[in-house]
Amino acid sequence: MNSRPSDEVRLAVPNKGRIAQPARDLIERSGLHVVEGHERRLIARTFDPHVEILFARPIDIPEYVANGAADMGITGLDMVAERGVDVEELIDLQFGRASMVIAVPDESQVRSAKDLHGARVATEFPTITLSFFERQGVAITLVPVGGACEAAPQLGIADAIVDLSSSGDTLRINHLRIVTEVLKTSTCLIANKAALISKGEKMQEIQLALESVIRARGQRYVMMNVERAMLSEVKQVLPGLSGPTVMDVASSDDLVAVHAVVEEDRIYRLITQLKRAGARDILVIPIERMVR
Secondary structure, three states, rough: OOOOOOOOOEEEEOOOOHHHHHHHHHHHHOOOOOOOOOOOOOOOEEEEOOOOEEEEOOOOHHHHHHHHOOOEEEHHHHHHHHHHHEEEEEEEEEOOOOOEEEEEOOOOOEEEEEHOOOOEEEOOHHHHHHHHHHHOOOEEEEEEEOOOOHHHHOHHHHOEEEEEOOOOHHHHHOOOOEEEEEEEOOEEEEEEEHHHOOOOOHHHHHHHHHHHHHHHHHHEEEEEEEEHHHHHHHHHOOOOOEEEEEOOOOOOOOEEEEEEEEEHHHHHHHHOOOOOOOOOEEEEEEEEEEOO
């Protein structure tokens, strides 16, 4: 079925949709750069000769990973649930967060899922939708749609919809209100279970590369010089993942260099606090990747 080299890992990545660009950005920042000229190919080579990228529809990626057409994949948990396949969920990539909800027109009398007994429900997620209503003991008529689900009630083809919502703005614009939440979703890295055994070392390398980018988000590397006598005061105001690193400085002044990883949203106030505590020559540097 698959003529790929046994030591090659194929990573499936969304080719379109709301998580496609964040996924590609993550791949690039991890160091798995696509070889120039391959960006528009279905299967692209990377700078790592043992890793290739398969660009595919997000909904197809769980199936490709499950049947071995790809060894790993980046897709939404909603897509995994919709396909109902047996794959290993490795890590939450922390983007594409959304809720799958049931929504009805503002003027509807429906207040709960049970009120939809016998109703027509439009959705792009038939498997998840039917499973949810079956668990509720509610019989519905499913109306499959391929897009613009929120228009179905206005067109008179459905009484309610099941769709993804991140902010709720699209629902409000279309005069829809949320009845209840079906599930929460986020983008995740999934893997073929057999490949994890046969290609585990290389797949762990890819997972570590992606994780290192995620850990670096919102973090900054802060460096400064401090007179040794003022060190204790600086350390009191300086947060860090595991405390600051302190090193001697080759200088006629009695200085030490202090380095720390700090959350970005603390930088604004922290700089002033550090200056008051005696720090000088302060540098703040972005962090591309961080491995623990």
